[in-house]
Amino acid sequence: MIQKVELKNNQREIHFFRQRLFMGLIFAGLLMLLLLARVFYLQVLRHDHFDTLAESNRIYVVPIIPNRGVITDRNGVVLARNYAGYTLEVTPDNIRDLDHTITEIGKLVEIKPKDLRRFKKLLAERRSLQTLPIRTRLTDEEVARFAAQRYRFPGVELKARLFREYPNIEMTSHLLGYIGRINQQELDELDKNELLANYMGSEYIGKTGIEQHYEKELHGVTGFEQIEVDAGGRAVRMVSRTPPQSGRNLMLTIDAGLQEVAVQAFGDYRGALIAIDPASGEVLAFVSKPGYDPNLFIDGIDTESWDALNNSPDVPLNNRALRGQYPMGSTIKPFMALAGLHFDTRSPDFSISDPGYYTLQGSSHQYRDWKVGGHGRVDMFKSVVVSCDTYYYGLATELGIDRMHDYLDQFGFGRRTGIDLEGEVQGLLPSTAWKMKRHKQIWYPGDTVSAGIGQGYQLATPLQMAHVTATLANGGVAYRPHLVKEVQHNAPSVPQPLFDLKIPAQHADLIRRAMVAVTHPGGTAAGSFYSAAYPVAGKTGTAQVIAIKQGEKYDENKISEYNRDHAWFIAFAPADKPRIALAVLAENGGHGSSTAAPIARKVLDYYLLGKRPQPLKRARMSDEAEGD
Amino acid sequence: MNLRQLKQRFLLHLDPVLLSGLAGLLLVSLLTLYSASGGSGARVLAQLGNIAVGFAALWIIANMPLHWLMRLALPMYVLGMALLVGVALFGEISHGARRWLDVGVANIQPSELMKIAVPLMMAWYFERHEATLTWRNHLIAALLLVMPVALILRQPDLGTSILIMASGFFVLFLAGLPWRIIVSLIVTAAASAPFLWHALHDYQRQRILMLFDPSQDALGKGYHTIQGMIAVGSGGLMGKGYLAGTQTHLDFLPERTTDFIFAVWSEEFGFIGSLLLLALYVFVIGRGFFITANASTYFTRLMAGSITLTFFIYTFVNIGMVTGILPVVGVPLPLVSYGGTSLLTLMLGFGVLMSIHTHQRLVKT
Numbered sequence: 001m002i003q004k005v006e007l008k009n010n011q012r013e014i015h016f017f018r019q020r021l022f023m024g025l026i027f028a029g030l031l032m033l034l035l036l037a038r039v040f041y042l043q044v045l046r047h048d049h050f051d052t053l054a055e056s057n058r059i060y061v062v063p064i065i066p067n068r069g070v071i072t073d074r075n076g077v078v079l080a081r082n083y084a085g086y087t088l089e090v091t092p093d094n095i096r097d098l099d100h101t102i103t104e105i106g107k108l109v110e111i112k113p114k115d116l117r118r119f120k121k122l123l124a125e126r127r128s129l130q131t132l133p134i135r136t137r138l139t140d141e142e143v144a145r146f147a148a149q150r151y152r153f154p155g156v157e158l159k160a161r162l163f164r165e166y167p168n169i170e171m172t173s174h175l176l177g178y179i180g181r182i183n184q185q186e187l188d189e190l191d192k193n194e195l196l197a198n199y200m201g202s203e204y205i206g207k208t209g210i211e212q213h214y215e216k217e218l219h220g221v222t223g224f225e226q227i228e229v230d231a232g233g234r235a236v237r238m239v240s241r242t243p244p245q246s247g248r249n250l251m252l253t254i255d256a257g258l259q260e261v262a263v264q265a266f267g268d269y270r271g272a273l274i275a276i277d278p279a280s281g282e283v284l285a286f287v288s289k290p291g292y293d294p295n296l297f298i299d300g301i302d303t304e305s306w307d308a309l310n311n312s313p314d315v316p317l318n319n320r321a322l323r324g325q326y327p328m329g330s331t332i333k334p335f336m337a338l339a340g341l342h343f344d345t346r347s348p349d350f351s352i353s354d355p356g357y358y359t360l361q362g363s364s365h366q367y368r369d370w371k372v373g374g375h376g377r378v379d380m381f382k383s384v385v386v387s388c389d390t391y392y393y394g395l396a397t398e399l400g401i402d403r404m405h406d407y408l409d410q411f412g413f414g415r416r417t418g419i420d421l422e423g424e425v426q427g428l429l430p431s432t433a434w435k436m437k438r439h440k441q442i443w444y445p446g447d448t449v450s451a452g453i454g455q456g457y458q459l460a461t462p463l464q465m466a467h468v469t470a471t472l473a474n475g476g477v478a479y480r481p482h483l484v485k486e487v488q489h490n491a492p493s494v495p496q497p498l499f500d501l502k503i504p505a506q507h508a509d510l511i512r513r514a515m516v517a518v519t520h521p522g523g524t525a526a527g528s529f530y531s532a533a534y535p536v537a538g539k540t541g542t543a544q545v546i547a548i549k550q551g552e553k554y555d556e557n558k559i560s561e562y563n564r565d566h567a568w569f570i571a572f573a574p575a576d577k578p579r580i581a582l583a584v585l586a587e588n589g590g591h592g593s594s595t596a597a598p599i600a601r602k603v604l605d606y607y608l609l610g611k612r613p614q615p616l617k618r619a620r621m622s623d624e625a626e627g628d
Numbered sequence: 629m630n631l632r633q634l635k636q637r638f639l640l641h642l643d644p645v646l647l648s649g650l651a652g653l654l655l656v657s658l659l660t661l662y663s664a665s666g667g668s669g670a671r672v673l674a675q676l677g678n679i680a681v682g683f684a685a686l687w688i689i690a691n692m693p694l695h696w697l698m699r700l701a702l703p704m705y706v707l708g709m710a711l712l713v714g715v716a717l718f719g720e721i722s723h724g725a726r727r728w729l730d731v732g733v734a735n736i737q738p739s740e741l742m743k744i745a746v747p748l749m750m751a752w753y754f755e756r757h758e759a760t761l762t763w764r765n766h767l768i769a770a771l772l773l774v775m776p777v778a779l780i781l782r783q784p785d786l787g788t789s790i791l792i793m794a795s796g797f798f799v800l801f802l803a804g805l806p807w808r809i810i811v812s813l814i815v816t817a818a819a820s821a822p823f824l825w826h827a828l829h830d831y832q833r834q835r836i837l838m839l840f841d842p843s844q845d846a847l848g849k850g851y852h853t854i855q856g857m858i859a860v861g862s863g864g865l866m867g868k869g870y871l872a873g874t875q876t877h878l879d880f881l882p883e884r885t886t887d888f889i890f891a892v893w894s895e896e897f898g899f900i901g902s903l904l905l906l907a908l909y910v911f912v913i914g915r916g917f918f919i920t921a922n923a924s925t926y927f928t929r930l931m932a933g934s935i936t937l938t939f940f941i942y943t944f945v946n947i948g949m950v951t952g953i954l955p956v957v958g959v960p961l962p963l964v965s966y967g968g969t970s971l972l973t974l975m976l977g978f979g980v981l982m983s984i985h986t987h988q989r990l991v992k993t
Binding site for chain 2: 229
């Protein structure tokens with residue numbers, strides 16, 4: 001009986017236990033399925049995602065910065081180069097006490113107040129995690145000293161890299177421009193143009209000049225090393241390497257010797273000179289005075305140097321050749337004469353009797369010639385040679401401003417030349433329509449009169465004047481002025497004419513002869529070209545800075561230096577077979593004949609004769625027409 | 629006695645089915661350890677030694693009659709408790725936790741002993757009171773469980789206390805802990821959670837949140853989980869190939885010979901490999917269930933069921949942790965992770981299973 005009960009109990013016990021065990025089995029089975037589902041999710045469904053994560057875990061992409069292209073002149077003289085050196089860079093975000101660290105660094109490596117100021121400026125503008133140079137161009141001794149103590153300075157790195165250098169400093173500053181550290185705006189621009197990847201690791205970008213315009217060519221293509229790293233960030237092996245493509249070297253059209261001569265020829269004058277090969281548009285010299293030291297800008301200029309440059313009354317940062325706009329003065333006359341011939345308003349033989357002034361019909365206002373008492377009988381030839389104002393007052397009035405505008409416009413006045421630099425301005429070539437639009441005023445006959453001698457609303461850049469002079473030298477065939485002769489790896493391009501004005505040969509010949517006479521006894525620039533070994537066609541010009549009241553006389557000594565007239569000279573030579581055309585502007589230089597023309601002489605002597613400048617023998621004053 | 633007989637005698641108390649499952653897992657362990665230790669044989673040799681010791685223990689336990697084992701229950705438990713108290717008072721501190729006790733000859737970790745001792749003690753207790761089981765017995769059994777768990781939790785060793793808690797709970801559950809108590813325990817825990825949460829310090833809450841969201845602490849503990857998931861996920865269907873796991877070989881995967889060894893295996897052998905490994909575990913657990921279901925006495929049923937389910941929990945917590953569905957609690961992958969102590973405990977457990985199976989068979993025949 002007892003046995004029976006126990007047995008029954010035991011069976012019920014086992015039954016009950018197996019129920020419980022079964023529940024445990026279900027529990028375990030379900031959770032196993034959960035694991036299986038999870039593993040399936042990770043390994044099959046999300047595999048791509050985790051594979052990417054694993055790859056980015058292990059693969060570290062190191063950009064290899066390409067060497068920036070070297071810039072040379074047309075003869076291979078180096079104008080911008082790279083040299084290897086060391087810089088000390090700081091990552092402020094990784095340093096707890098920046099001031100203390102800098103003080104400590106200063107005990108090993110000299111940090112000048114200038115370096116510190118520059119660093120402070122960079123610090124204020126920095127992006128997060130950016131590294132900033134505290135010192136550049138370390139000496140070998142400084143490198144050794146810091147390297148030995150490196151462990152004391154987490155967040156401070158000694159970097160070997162290539163530095164950009166402009167050995168000619170001020171001589172080529174406005175031409176080459178400079179590179180500088182990439183700023184946020186440039187980053188955004190790169191991003192927009194989808195160039196950001198190519199600038200991974202690049203710290204510099206062309207900011208102005210050739211460096212800016214040819215940034216794409218000069219920068220090169222960034223290479224990449226894919227390095228496998230372990231969790232500690234140590235490189236294990238290189239997975240792949242895409243070598244960088246160095247930036248392309250540029251050969252400029254510039255003749256460094258000519259450039260140097262031109263810069264020296266200016267002496268202390270401010271101004272600009274552009275020399276162009278008329279047969280191709282190649283710019284042989286590109287000078288804007290004063291220049292500045294572009295090397296200061298590469299790693300960020302310090303505030304003091306910046307203020308000095310920025311606040312100087314000489315405005316050294318202004319690229320006068322490209323962006324300076326000046327009234328062209330009498331240099332407009334040869335072009336006016338051509339307009340007169342073109343519209344048949346003047347024949348070569350037509351002459352006026354110049355009393356020394358011009359009056360409009362029904363007005364008593366006298367437009368004065370530069371020469372009191374006038375030049376007597378003046379035909380077209382003589383009008384250029386002596387730069388007779390009265391002749392052009394009358395011509396302009398008869399042509400009318402709109403015909404003047406249309407003719408000069410074809411030459412390229414009032415238009416950008418399209419040179420391969422950024423920021424060119426277009427000058428100004430007025431017309432009745434322009435005045436109405438700009439000033440909401442009708443055009444007055446008096447406006448036309450002063451426009452006839454380039455003293456009205458007209459403005460031109462020195463580059464523009466050189467360009468139109470080259471076109472004139474070519475008999476109307478124009479080439480786009482350009483600064484780069486050859487981009488490495490590119491086939492050299494043969495310059496194609498922009499347009500041909502088809503100036504009738506006898507017109508062109510007349511003007512050329514007259515301009516040659518300018519540089520001979522009786523001409524306004526005779527003194528400067530005394531005994532020149534080649535025929536020079538030239539024209540002087542003077543651009544007024546301040547207006548002289550009716551009845552007053554301009555007295556150079558009475559007005560401040562910065563209000564004196566600007567001196568112009570345009571020329572091409574040899575006149576019969578021009579190899580060079582140029583425009584010189586000497587700011588506040590007074591007369592074109594006395595300051596601008598001598599500069600041109602030195603430049604032409606060097607270019608055509610290979611002559612280094614020497615003091616010029618002055619011609620006797622009596623032989624020379626003193627005017628502009 | 630000839631050789632054949634000797635062999636038979638030797639093999640008498642081993643269960644070939646269970647043994648083949650264990651062999652499969654141990655093979656996986658050796659293969660993976662070789663890869664995880666960067667192709668150095670040292671770890672593999674050491675683990676081979678651990679396996680030898682573990683197997684010897686298994687063999688001894690399997691050949692031990694069950695009443696011997698029952699006789700051991702109380703002394704083992706008492707010794708274990710004494711050692712745990714000893715650890716709490718004079719234990720060695722290592723990695724911020726007080727787990728080891730220096731007994732002169734060697735450092736021992738009493739919590740490992742308790743993995744066997746606690747369920748053994750509870751099963752023995754239930755067996756003694758089998759005829760007159762009341763809720764009082766359940767309460768006492770629960771106390772037998774909670775005391776060591778509390779001491780281990782204090783060390784602190786979350787992983788081990790979870791495993792012991794689970795093994796003890798399974799004994800209670802299989803012994804017939806009434807459902808209303810189970811349900812009311814769950815309800816009480818759920819209801820008190822918000823109040824407990826409220827009572828916690830900020831930093832404590834932060835720690836708990838981090839357990840559930842590893843990305844909050846991507847460089848600390850979360851780093852383990854994230855790198856584990858990356859390793860597993862990047863393995864894909866077929867894996868990256870043996871010895872070719874990048875997460876493993878480039879040091880991204882932490883604890884790769886121990887807690888995160890599953891990630892090494894599945895990175896290199898892919899989903900197919902994971903499936904195979906899970907199948908091996910299912911096989912071993914399944915055999916455990918079979919042995920449990922056929923166990924003849926109350927004690928052996930409880931003991932076998934607890935060992936089997938605990939082995940399962942062991943597996944689930946580890947893989948769940950590596951694949952990011954459970955917080956990181958420091959539980960090794962049973963039989964595969966490197967480590968002699970945990971292997972020894974597991975082999976002892978399987979020895980008990982085999983003993984239960986084979987001695988019962990002998991009784992029947």
